[in-house]
Amino acid sequence: MTSTAVAPEKSPVDARRAKRRVRRSPWWRNWQLYSLLVLPVAFFVIFRYLPMAGNIIAFRQYVPGGNIFGNAWIGFSNFELFLTDPNFWQVFRNTVMLGGLALIIGFPVPIVLALLLNELRSRGFKRFVQTTTYLPHFLSVVIVGGMILQLTSLTGSINHLLGSLGVQPIAFIQDPGWFPAIYVGSEIWQTMGWGTILYLAALTQIDENLYEASRIDGANRWQQTWHVTLPGIAPTIVTLLILNIGTFMSVGFEKILLIYNPATYATADVISTYLYRVGIQSGSFSYAAAIGIFEAVIGLVLVTAANFVSKRLVGASLW
Amino acid sequence: MVIDAQTASSIAAPGPVTTKVRRKRTAMSRTRGEKIFAVVNVVVLLLAVAITLYPFLNVLAQSLSSEKYIDFGDVTIWPLGFNFDTYKIVASDPTFWINYRNTVVYTVVSTAVSMVLSTMFAYAISRKDLRGRGFFIGMALVTMLYSGGLIPTYVLVNGLGLTNTIWAIALPNAISVFNVLVMKSFFENMPRELEEAAAIDGLSTYGTLLRIVLPLSKAVLATMVLFYAVANWNSWFPAFLYMDHSNLYPVTVYLRNLIAGATGAQDAGASADSNLTQISANIKAVTMVLTVLPILFVYPFIQRYFVSGVMLGSVKG
Numbered sequence: 164m165t166s167t168a169v170a171p172e173k174s175p176v177d178a179r180r181a182k183r184r185v186r187r188s189p190w191w192r193n194w195q196l197y198s199l200l201v202l203p204v205a206f207f208v209i210f211r212y213l214p215m216a217g218n219i220i221a222f223r224q225y226v227p228g229g230n231i232f233g234n235a236w237i238g239f240s241n242f243e244l245f246l247t248d249p250n251f252w253q254v255f256r257n258t259v260m261l262g263g264l265a266l267i268i269g270f271p272v273p274i275v276l277a278l279l280l281n282e283l284r285s286r287g288f289k290r291f292v293q294t295t296t297y298l299p300h301f302l303s304v305v306i307v308g309g310m311i312l313q314l315t316s317l318t319g320s321i322n323h324l325l326g327s328l329g330v331q332p333i334a335f336i337q338d339p340g341w342f343p344a345i346y347v348g349s350e351i352w353q354t355m356g357w358g359t360i361l362y363l364a365a366l367t368q369i370d371e372n373l374y375e376a377s378r379i380d381g382a383n384r385w386q387q388t389w390h391v392t393l394p395g396i397a398p399t400i401v402t403l404l405i406l407n408i409g410t411f412m413s414v415g416f417e418k419i420l421l422i423y424n425p426a427t428y429a430t431a432d433v434i435s436t437y438l439y440r441v442g443i444q445s446g447s448f449s450y451a452a453a454i455g456i457f458e459a460v461i462g463l464v465l466v467t468a469a470n471f472v473s474k475r476l477v478g479a480s481l482w
Numbered sequence: 483m484v485i486d487a488q489t490a491s492s493i494a495a496p497g498p499v500t501t502k503v504r505r506k507r508t509a510m511s512r513t514r515g516e517k518i519f520a521v522v523n524v525v526v527l528l529l530a531v532a533i534t535l536y537p538f539l540n541v542l543a544q545s546l547s548s549e550k551y552i553d554f555g556d557v558t559i560w561p562l563g564f565n566f567d568t569y570k571i572v573a574s575d576p577t578f579w580i581n582y583r584n585t586v587v588y589t590v591v592s593t594a595v596s597m598v599l600s601t602m603f604a605y606a607i608s609r610k611d612l613r614g615r616g617f618f619i620g621m622a623l624v625t626m627l628y629s630g631g632l633i634p635t636y637v638l639v640n641g642l643g644l645t646n647t648i649w650a651i652a653l654p655n656a657i658s659v660f661n662v663l664v665m666k667s668f669f670e671n672m673p674r675e676l677e678e679a680a681a682i683d684g685l686s687t688y689g690t691l692l693r694i695v696l697p698l699s700k701a702v703l704a705t706m707v708l709f710y711a712v713a714n715w716n717s718w719f720p721a722f723l724y725m726d727h728s729n730l731y732p733v734t735v736y737l738r739n740l741i742a743g744a745t746g747a748q749d750a751g752a753s754a755d756s757n758l759t760q761i762s763a764n765i766k767a768v769t770m771v772l773t774v775l776p777i778l779f780v781y782p783f784i785q786r787y788f789v790s791g792v793m794l795g796s797v798k799g
Binding site: 209215357 | 513520523526527533538541553554556600603606609611618622628629633634640642653655715716718723734735763
C-alpha cells in the first residue's frame with residue numbers, strides 16, 4: 164500500500180506512473196495532516212525520548228558541558244556505588260515510608276468526604292463545601308510550602324494552639340520525628356477535596372431504586388450506606404486504590420525540596436531529592452542518573468503491575 | 483405506614499416526579515438518629531472547610547499585621563496592629579515587580595506554545611484516517627509511564643543552550659499527554675460529516691481545522707488554556723533549575739528564595755526594621771498573598787472547567 168518507495172526505472176512513463184501512485188497514496192493525500200505532527204513529534208523525540216537515551220550517562224563518564232551522552236564507558240560502577248551507599252538506603256526507606264503513609268492515611272479521606280457530601284440535602288451547602296475544599300489543588304507548591312513553614316514555625320498557629328493548652332513550643336520543622344506527620348497532613352489538606360470528584364460522580368450513578376428496595380427491607384441510613392452506597396462505588400475505589408499503589412513511590416518531590424532541611428534529612432530525604440542534591444548541586448551526574456534509572460524502573464514495574472491487577476480485578480486500566 | 487405510601491406512589495407513577503415526592507416524604511419522616519447524623523455531618527463538613535481555609539486566612543491576617551504580634555504568635559485569622567506597611571515594602575522592591583512580570587510573560591508564552599503543539603497533535607491523532615495513528619498515540623502514552631528523569635533532562639536542556647532563556651521553561655514540558663487525551667476525545671466526538679462536508683467544499687486539512695473544528699471546540703480549548711495557564715503560573719522548579727539571574731526569576735522563585743531565607747525583599751525589610759526574621763515573616767505572607775491573588779480571582783470561574791476536565795480524562799485516560 165505504501166508506495167513511497169519509487170521504483171528506480173529510467174523510463175519516463177514509469178516515472179510518471181510512480182509519481183501518480185505516490186500522489187494517490189494516503190500518505191501524500193494527507194500531507195497536511197502529517198505536517199501537523201512534525202512539531203509535536205519533534206517535542207516528544209527531543210524532550211522525552213532523548214533524555215531516556217541520555218540515561219546512558221549512568222554507564223559512562225560524563226563531564227558537565229561535554230557530550231550529553233558521556234565520553235567513555237565505565238560499566239556498572241555507579242550502580243555498585245549506590246547499592247553500597249548507606250545514604251541511598253536511607254532515602255529509599257524514607258520514600259517508601261512517606262509514600263506508604265500518604266497512601267494509607269490519605270486514601271480513605273476523600274471517600275469519607277464524598278459520602279458525607281452525598282448525605283447533604285442542601286445543594287447550596289454541598290457546593291460551598293466542594294468549592295472551598297477544591298481550592299488547595301489550585302495553589303502553587305511554593306505557596307503550600309510557605310504555608311506549612313508559617314504554620315509550623317515556633318511562632319506559628321500550631322504552636323499558638325498548643326501554647327494555649329500549656330504545651331511548650333515545638334520546633335516542628337527541625338525535628339525529623341515530626342516530618343512524616345507534616346508531609347502526610349499537608350498532602351491530605353491539598354488533595355482531600357479534589358479527590359472527591361470521581362467518587363461523587365460514581366455516587367450519582369447508583370440506581371435510586373436500590374435505596375428504595377433497601378428501605379422497604381427496613382434498612383436504616385447506615386445500613387443503606389454499607390450495603391448500597393459502598394458497593395456502588397466499589398469499582399471506583401478499587402481502581403483508584405490500585406492506580407495510587409502504582410504511583411506511591413513518586414512522592415511530592417517539589418514540596419519536600421521546599422520544606423525539608425539538613426536537620427530532617429533522616430526522615431524527609433527521598434530518592435528524588437537525594438538525586439537532585441547529588442546530581443545537580445554536587446555535579447555527580449552519572450551517579451545521580453544511575454539512581455534515577457533505579458527509581459524510574461521501580462515506578463514502571465509498580466504501575467505496570469498495578470495496571471495488570473486492576474485489569475484482572477475490576478476490568479479498568481490505564482491502557 | 484411510610485413504606486406503604488412510598489410503594490404505592492412509586493407503583494402509581496414511576497419517574498422523576500415520584501422521586502421528588504418520595505424525597506419529601508423521607509425528609510418529613512426522618513428518624514431521631516438521622517436528624518442527629520445530619521447535624522453532625524454538617525459540623526464535620528464545616529470543620530473540613532475551616533481546616534482548608536485556615537492557612538489562607540492566617541497568611542492574609544499576617545500580611546496585614548504588625549511584626550510584634552506575629553513575633554508573639556498571636557495572629558490567627560484577624561490582623562493585629564492592622565497596617566499596609568508590609569505591602570508597601572514588598573511593592574517597593576523592583577525585583578518583585580520584574581519577577582511578577584516574568585511570571586506573566588512565561589505563563590502567556592508557555593501556554594501559547596503548549597496550546598499550538600497540543601492542538602496540532604490532538605487533532606491529528608483524533609483522525610481515524612491517520613496512518614500510523616496507533617504508533618503516534620503509543621509514542622505519547624509511553625512518556626506517561628516512563629520518563630528520562632531529572633538528570634538527563636537537565637543535561638539536555640543545558641546542552642541545547644536553553645539555560646537562561648524562556649525556552650528552558652516553555653519547551654521541556656510543552657505537551658501534557660493528559661491534556662492531549664482530553665482534547666483528542668473531544669475532537670473524536672465531533673460529527674465526522676462536518677469535516678467531510680468541508681473537504682468536499684474544497685477546504686484543505688488546515689482550513690478544516692482552523693475554520694470548522696476549532697471554532698466548534700471553544701469549550702475544550704478554553705479548558706485547556708486554563709489547565710496550562712494555571713500550571714504555568716504555579717510552576718517554579720524549571721525556572722529555579724535553569725535561570726541563573728534574579729532578573730529572570732518568576733515570582734514563585736522569588737517567593738521560594740524568601741522562604742529559604744535568601745536575599746531579595748529581606749534587604750528592603752532590614753532597612754525598615756532591625757528584626758530580620760520578623761520582617762521576613764510579614765514579607766513572606768504579603769508575597770504569598772500577591773502571588774496567589776490572580777488564582778483566587780479566577781478560581782470561581784475556572785473551577786467547574788477543571789472538574790469537567792477531570793471527568794473527561796478519567797473516561798478516556
